[in-house]
C-alpha cells in the first residue's frame with residue numbers, strides 16, 4: 001500500500017536527516033518503526049505527509065507517486081495522520097474538530113456521515129460525553145481519544161500514528177494500542193511509531209529499525225520477537 005523507496009530528506013538543503021530510507025506498509029497490517037530519540041522517525045512521517053519533499057527517492061501510495069503531496073490533500077487519498085503533538089483546534093468543540101475535515105467533502109462522506117458519527121460516539125464514550133466541550137479543555141488522554149475518533153470517522157486506507165502513548169497512563173496507553181489493533185483489523189494499513197519498543201514489536205506485522213536516519217534492520221515480527229533483534233537488545237541494555 002505504502003512504499004518509501006530510497007528516500008533522502010531533511011530540513012536544510014545540505015543536511016540529510018533521512019538517507020536511503022525504504023519501508024513498506026500493507027493493507028490490514030501494522031508496520032512498526034522503531035529507533036532511538038533523534039533517529040528521524042517523525043521526519044519519516046513528515047516526509048510521507050508532504051511537510052518535507054524527498055530530495056531523492058519516492059513515496060508511493062498504491063499506484064500513485066505522492067512524493068511531496070500537499071498535506072491538506074492527504075485526506076482525499078485516504079491517508080490520515082495522528083501526530084505526536086495534538087492536531088486539534090483548542091477553541092473549537094470536540095464535535096467541530098471531528099467534523100471539520102469532512103467540510104467541503106459532502107460527495108465523499110455525505111450519506112454515511114451521520115451514521116458513522118453516531119458509531120464513533122458509541123465507540124469513544126469520552127467523545128460523546130465531551131462533544132460540546134472545547135477541545136483545549138480536555139486532558140491529554142481525552143484529546144488523544146478525540147484524535148483517534150477523528151481518524152475512525154474518516155476511515156482512511158492508511159493511518160500514520162506517531163508516538164500515540166507518550167505522556168499517557170499505562171491504562172490509557174493500553175486503550176490506544178487496542179484502537180490501533182482495531183484499525184488494522186478493519187483493513188487499514190498502519191505505520192506505528194512508539195517508544196515502547198516491546199509493544200511495537202509485539203503488535204506489528206513487520207518492523208523497521210531506524211538508526212541515524214538509515215534503516216538498519218527490517219523484517220517480519222518473528223525476526224524481532226522472542227530473542228529480540230541484536231540492535232534492539234543493545235538499546236534496552238540487555239547486552240551485558
Ligand SMILES: Nc1ncnc2c1ncn2[C@@H]1O[C@H](COP(=O)(O)OP(=O)(O)OP(=O)(O)O)[C@@H](O)[C@H]1O
Nearest residue numbers: 011012017035036037038039040041042043044163
Ligand atoms: N523542524 C526541524 N528543523 C530542523 N531539524 C529538525 C526539525 N525537526 C527535527 N529535526 C532534527 O531531525 C533529526 C530527527 O528528528 P526526529 O524528530 O525525526 O527524530 P525522532 O526519531 O522522531 O525522535 P524522537 O523519538 O525524539 O521524537 C534530529 O536531529 C532533529 O533535531
